Amino acid sequence: MSNPINSLEKVAGNGLINRRHLLGLGLGGAGLAITGSVMAADNALPFEIPSWSRQPGPGASGYGTRSSHTEYMQRLAGNPNPVYPGGGSSRSPLQYLQGTITPNSLHFERHHAGIPAIDPAGHKLVINGLVRQPLSFNYEDLLRYPMVSKIHFLECSGNSGSLFGANASDGTAQSLHGLVSCAEWTGIPLSTLLDEAGVLPEASWIAAVGADAASMGRSIPINKALDDVLLALYQNGEPVRPGQGYPMRLFVPGWEGNLNVKWLTQIKLTRGPSNFRDETSKYSDTMADRSSLQFTFPMGCKSLITSPSGQMALERRGLYQVTGIAWSGAGSIRRVEVSADGGQSWADALIESQQSDRALTRFRIPWQWQGGSTVLQSRATDDKGNVQPTRDALIATNGLINRYHYHGIQSWSVVDSGEVRNVYV
Amino acid sequence: MSMFKQTFILVLASTSLLFGFTSLAQTQGAGLGTPVSESLLENFDQVVEPDGSGLPEGNGTALEGKLVYDEKCQVCHGAEGEGTSGNTRIVGGDINSSGNPIRTVGSFWPWASTIFDYVRRAMPTDAPKSLTDTEVYQVTAYVLYMNGIFNQSTVLNSDSLAAIEMPNRDGFIDRSQVQ
Numbered sequence: 001m002s003n004p005i006n007s008l009e010k011v012a013g014n015g016l017i018n019r020r021h022l023l024g025l026g027l028g029g030a031g032l033a034i035t036g037s038v039m040a041a042d043n044a045l046p047f048e049i050p051s052w053s054r055q056p057g058p059g060a061s062g063y064g065t066r067s068s069h070t071e072y073m074q075r076l077a078g079n080p081n082p083v084y085p086g087g088g089s090s091r092s093p094l095q096y097l098q099g100t101i102t103p104n105s106l107h108f109e110r111h112h113a114g115i116p117a118i119d120p121a122g123h124k125l126v127i128n129g130l131v132r133q134p135l136s137f138n139y140e141d142l143l144r145y146p147m148v149s150k151i152h153f154l155e156c157s158g159n160s161g162s163l164f165g166a167n168a169s170d171g172t173a174q175s176l177h178g179l180v181s182c183a184e185w186t187g188i189p190l191s192t193l194l195d196e197a198g199v200l201p202e203a204s205w206i207a208a209v210g211a212d213a214a215s216m217g218r219s220i221p222i223n224k225a226l227d228d229v230l231l232a233l234y235q236n237g238e239p240v241r242p243g244q245g246y247p248m249r250l251f252v253p254g255w256e257g258n259l260n261v262k263w264l265t266q267i268k269l270t271r272g273p274s275n276f277r278d279e280t281s282k283y284s285d286t287m288a289d290r291s292s293l294q295f296t297f298p299m300g301c302k303s304l305i306t307s308p309s310g311q312m313a314l315e316r317r318g319l320y321q322v323t324g325i326a327w328s329g330a331g332s333i334r335r336v337e338v339s340a341d342g343g344q345s346w347a348d349a350l351i352e353s354q355q356s357d358r359a360l361t362r363f364r365i366p367w368q369w370q371g372g373s374t375v376l377q378s379r380a381t382d383d384k385g386n387v388q389p390t391r392d393a394l395i396a397t398n399g400l401i402n403r404y405h406y407h408g409i410q411s412w413s414v415v416d417s418g419e420v421r422n423v424y425v
Numbered sequence: 426m427s428m429f430k431q432t433f434i435l436v437l438a439s440t441s442l443l444f445g446f447t448s449l450a451q452t453q454g455a456g457l458g459t460p461v462s463e464s465l466l467e468n469f470d471q472v473v474e475p476d477g478s479g480l481p482e483g484n485g486t487a488l489e490g491k492l493v494y495d496e497k498c499q500v501c502h503g504a505e506g507e508g509t510s511g512n513t514r515i516v517g518g519d520i521n522s523s524g525n526p527i528r529t530v531g532s533f534w535p536w537a538s539t540i541f542d543y544v545r546r547a548m549p550t551d552a553p554k555s556l557t558d559t560e561v562y563q564v565t566a567y568v569l570y571m572n573g574i575f576n577q578s579t580v581l582n583s584d585s586l587a588a589i590e591m592p593n594r595d596g597f598i599d600r601s602q603v604q
Contacts, residue, residue, distance in 0.1 A: 081510075081511065083501050083509070083510060083511060083512075083513055083550065084550055085550055085551055087550075112547075113547065113550065113553065126461065126466060126469065126470070127458070128461070128463060128466055128470060129472075133460050134460070134461050134462065134463060134466065135456075135458030135459060135460060135461065136458065136459045136461045137457065137458050137459070138459075141457035141458075142457075144457060145456075145457070192456075193456075193458070196456040196458050197458065207472050209471075209472065209546075213547070213550075213553045214546065214547040214550075214553065215471065215546035215547060215553070215554075216547075217472065217542075217546070221601050221602075266469070266470065266472075268470065268472050270472070270474060271474075272474070272475070273599070273601070274472055274473070274474050274475075274542070275474070275475050275535065275536045275538065275539050276539065276542065276543070277539055277542070277543035277547070280533075280534055280535055280536065280539050280597070281528070281530075281533065281534055281539070284597065286520075286526070286528070290520050290521055290526065290596065291596055291597075291598050292533075292593075292596055292597045292598065293597075293598050293600045294597045294598060294599050294600060294601075295599055295600050295601035296600050297601065400525075401525055401526065
């Protein structure tokens with residue numbers, strides 16, 4: 001009997017199969033399990049009526065919880081640092097997620113002084129500085145403004161920074177790249193509120209300040225602030241959670257995460273950038289010539305394969321679905337290519353979800369692993385023509401001092417045993 | 426009245442009814458923001474800009490700042506500003522040294538205003554905003570003094586702070602318009 005896999009059209013080296021086969025041939029049944037990703041189904045179970053079909057379960061509840069079988073999906077938080085109480089980050093489990101929307105409970109976090117316990121009744125948003133009339137807004141009044149909803153990724157500019165390191169660390173998609181997430185953000189265009197205060201002609205920047213213990217501040221050019229920045233009040237339909245800035249945060253589409261000031265309490269219109277600590281000492285990019293680039297806002301064109309990915313294992317030879325996420329701070333993803341031979345040949349992956357502006361995009365491609373060692377990579381191209389660089393090319397322009405804005409091609413090695421590891425090529 | 430404005434007010438009106446918010450009359454002005462005066466914001470607005478705007482009244486010297494520093498800062502930043510771990514070193518270093526340069530307030534930060542701004546809003550990390558403005562001036566002067574940028578007995582105030590030229594000021598390149 002001939003193996004139906006052999007009839008699939010190969011489109012690049014080492015077993016990459018034409019993406020169109022994902023659409024018509026029902027490859028789902030042919031896919032093999034990857035351990036470390038989900039529990040393998042046991043098809044040898046007898047076909048009997050299961051116990052849960054023999055008694056009624058609990059009824060409806062006021063607030064949903066997930067299955068106890070999916071509790072392995074956790075954010076990965078760094079160790080607390082007593083020098084910065086409440087500071088640190090937690091990373092999204094990218095290798096377990098599908099689609100493009102990150103559940104709110106698994107959206108990455110980065111805090112500089114912990115999560116403030118804000119009573120919205122006592123929270124104010126002040127707009128002052130170079131405005132015709134300084135204004136103060138309370139939460140309930142802000143809820144009455146016309147709102148818009150946008151799906152956008154959010155990425156910490158320090159995401160993937162360990163990939164600048166000299167040696168490829170043995171990490172997962174989550175531990176290496178988990179400071180990116182994607183959600184539907186609903187809120188008030190900041191321009192509505194700035195217009196109400198009346199921006200004076202000499203105002204060229206805004207300073208945005210949070211109500212956390214660090215009162216973290218960032219400066220943003222006025223043209224961006226008046227363009228597409230939101231005062232975000234909702235995330236994926238519910239009020240923004242405390243870890244994401246409840247009751248309100250700034251949302252700055254496509255630009256580095258730190259600008260998206262949480263617990264927003266002040267917008268001050270200024271002539272120039274305020275040069276806060278987090279835009280001078282931190283979040284500036286020191287180049288090899290020792291100049292430091294300041295206000296390097298947009299996040300780069302980037303992708304990574306999330307399955308198979310670091311510390312997973314392919315159980316046996318055969319057909320796999322290679323999948324991952326791609327995004328760009330400059331626009332929407334137009335193309336994702338995948339290589340199964342360390343970058344020697346490339347095949348176009350199927351871009352599955354809607355190609356939204358500055359949102360995560362899901363890609364997939366079938367791949368027949370024939371055993372042996374290989375390197376899997378993905379390469380994204382956005383609608384502005386930006387192409388994700390190799391790690392070497394990125395380092396050639398960035399140098400090795402700066403650890404922000406890493407967006408090089410991710411290489412996962414697969415060895416004969418099926419184990420997957422982060423490598424440099 | 427344009428169609429949009431009519432719709433807008435209808436939306437506000439129905440929202441008000443739904444949530445039992447305050448009177449519709451309040452929604453018929455330019456918006457719902459409450460006018461405030463900058464003088465009311467004196468203790469709320471802590472933004473300090475490189476030209477010194479936003480700096481409060483007051484002053485301090487490094488000699489005075491050492492007392493505050495030794496009590497409240499050195500536990501993390503070290504007796505001489507040498508740091509205790511991670512990012513806590515605030516003195517010395519050389520941006521032009523080979524390898525990964527040690528970047529501190531003295532070797533890296535482009536503006537003295539940032540020291541005052543950051544200390545006042547975020548330091549010490551276990552009790553942020555607990556220092557008086559005078560103490561912030563004093564500690565700022567001491568950090569500058571430890572880095573050889575300011576004399577130990579010169580008075581730091583809004584004028585003298587804004588006049589300070591940090592060693593790495595020209596090391597920063599504004600890329601905000603090159604996006």
